[in-house]
Amino acid sequence: MNRAGTPFPEHVAEQAVHWLIEMQDAPLTPAQQAAWQQWLQAHGDHRRAWDHIQSVNQRLGKVAAPLAHATLNAPRAPARRRALKALLLLAMAGATGTVLRQQAILPPLTADYRSPVGQRRTVRLGDGSQLQLNTGSAVDIRFDAQQRQVHLLDGEIMLTAANAALPVQVLTRDGRIDLTSGRLNVRQVGNGTRLALFSGAARVVPGQGPARSVQGAGQALLDPLQLSPLTALDANSGAWVDGMLVASHLRLADFLAELGRYRHGHLECDRQVADLKISGSYPVGDTEKVLDLLERSMPVRVRRFTRYWVSVEARA
């Protein structure tokens, strides 16, 4: 990505790359940050090299990950075999489409279905049930005559079960949920599995505890031993399906933690502003816009060190 650009001295390139790799590793310590600022200001070339990296990263950021993997892993056809290959493909005429599709390289990921960070995905299951994956989620699916199983490996899903003879079973780290009918949101969190039932009926089986049946609308936390009592659904439950993050008197730190799920990298909240309260509906599809909105509506400023490292601080 440096085709016609002005060349940088090699040592400047090396230093800039060094900083980039450090920053993406972990937030810089205050001492490192000072050193970085110093480096940036020491020479015009430094700043230009840094800006150049940022502009390339901006271009890379516009590429959806599955597209990049599938395209760049395309098999390399040696030039001298090309002519022959083209003829063969022509000869196969109608069959060509099928052949090409079979050769398509899938991204090197192990889960059956995976949604990248910042993206949602809908999967239609064999029996008319529907599965939606929120940002950064992964599931394995087993659907056949004997079983209808969704194994949540990571993240958050919304399951809408078709009324069928067999319930859809959702397996998580903490246990199993059998959904006979209705709509269920399941999210893997640090201390368990968060369930939100919007309609219908489900049977919840903790990994090492007694089963319980739930009905109607409500949410609860499942851990390996038990299901907590059902409480009323909160405003943000399932809002992601419509691409929204709904806050009602939410601490800014919690809000940013939630928003951070929809973007790459580190979104930091300074302690000084962590307890500010925020309310409203925000589109998670454009987190940059949400951050801009915060700057306009709250006494905060957003500092962008790199695309992957953003900090929300008190406005000076």
Next chain:
Amino acid sequence: MTGVHSPTSRLVEGLYLDHQGWLLGWLRRRLGCPHSAADLAQDTFVRLLSARHVPLIDEPRAFLTTVAKRVLFNHYRRQDLERAYLQALEQLPENLVPCEEHRAIILQTLVELDELLNGLPSPVKQAFLLAQVDGLSYPQIAEQLGLSVATVKRHLNKAAMRCYFAL
């Protein structure tokens, strides 16, 4: 960009005037298509103009052939990439498919990236993509590729020098 009257541009101008017709013929024989041949001949000279160093040339036609082979190779590679790209687009969930205008821009980004990363070992490329396109953390990349975090960082360093600075 090299200035208009730099030694490089004078050199390339000389090559162009003396050998442009010959190069066109050479490419046409390989491609079988006069339009692509003209495009690629143009690409060959543009590539020379933007090169950092053009060596002293004893055998201009041998030299031009070497550069043209590279251009030809890229031309074929681009076709491979385009095909893979179109297939990938087809398989992408609807909400992820970029609009018409962005499609071309993204393809161009990928073509350039492919050319820059060309020749690097596969784990180096993969590490770079996982870091800059998927946005994974270094431990996540290490786990996915079965490498240590230190190796991942070394790979990223190598790929970044190429990708950002063509070094």
